[in-house]
Amino acid sequence: MKSTHITWHDSEISKEDRQNLNHHQSPVLWFTGLSGSGKSTLSVEVEKALYERGVHAYRLDGDNIRHGLNKNLGFSPEDRTENIRRIGEVAKLMNDAGLMTLTAFISPYREDRDNVRALFNEGEFIEVYTKCSLEEAESRDPKGLYKKARSGEIKGFTGVDAPYEEPNEPEIIVETDKQSLEESVQEVMDHLHRIGAISI
Ligand SMILES: Nc1ncnc2c1ncn2[C@@H]1O[C@H](COP(=O)(O)OS(=O)(=O)O)[C@@H](OP(=O)(O)O)[C@H]1O
Ligand SMILES: Nc1ncnc2c1ncn2[C@@H]1O[C@H](COP(=O)(O)OP(=O)(O)O)[C@@H](O)[C@H]1O
Numbered sequence: 001m002k003s004t005h006i007t008w009h010d011s012e013i014s015k016e017d018r019q020n021l022n023h024h025q026s027p028v029l030w031f032t033g034l035s036g037s038g039k040s041t042l043s044v045e046v047e048k049a050l051y052e053r054g055v056h057a058y059r060l061d062g063d064n065i066r067h068g069l070n071k072n073l074g075f076s077p078e079d080r081t082e083n084i085r086r087i088g089e090v091a092k093l094m095n096d097a098g099l100m101t102l103t104a105f106i107s108p109y110r111e112d113r114d115n116v117r118a119l120f121n122e123g124e125f126i127e128v129y130t131k132c133s134l135e136e137a138e139s140r141d142p143k144g145l146y147k148k149a150r151s152g153e154i155k156g157f158t159g160v161d162a163p164y165e166e167p168n169e170p171e172i173i174v175e176t177d178k179q180s181l182e183e184s185v186q187e188v189m190d191h192l193h194r195i196g197a198i199s200i
Helices: 015-022 039-052 077-096 110-117 134-140 145-151 181-194
Strands: 028-032 057-061 100-104 125-131 172-175
Touching (some): 015 077, 039 181, 077 100
Parallel strands (some): 028 125, 057 100, 125 172
16 A cells, blocks of 8 residues: 555445446456457357346456556566556446446456455355366467467467466356356356345
């Protein structure tokens, strides 16, 4: 903390009031996985499924956020940590606002993800591991970045010459190289129903 002499000021409307107004809870669905593992694709589909059920949800995507809020950050370990810390704080604000958040960031470090988890109440941080072999992600190469990483044009690319630490106990694992997109969407929606975050 750099700032001193600052005081928290509570609202008279609580998070629970806002959730009641929306008729659903406001957890964060934290998608994590290799580039090309399907974070964006899956989170887009889940966001649509939620919208159709009248759930107020918003998606934060690595590529998009790096155009604005986090445009001063690169891909060094320190910058990735700061990227994830800021997104965690944004997701926490959305949680308090009564909105469901879907985040699609590689978030390669376990400690960074666990630090975000610690911001939330039990059950409100839902880690979704888009599990996919490097071989499959690389063969998809939707943006041609693995090719650039292999040729040395991009340095420190996750899975090639930068680490990805798998989650130890994610709430949800979707194996995007084995199951269909529809099955993965269903798995996420089933989880939200099971924990009572949504009722429709
Ligand atoms: N060096 C390096 N390593 C990994 N990814 C790279 C890199 N350089 C650019 N990109 C592109 O940036 C997207 C990942 O951004 P994130 O904010 O999700 O990364 S991180 O969580 O901070 O590690 C990632 O998007 P996704 O493919 O959607 O994961 C890439 O398009
Ligand atoms: N079962 C699946 N789930 C998600 N994506 C899949 C699946 N099968 C193939 N894909 C493809 O894999 C690519 C994943 O890219 P993307 O969603 O951008 O990944 P990420 O956001 O993790 O980088 C897309 O081109 C998508 O169409």
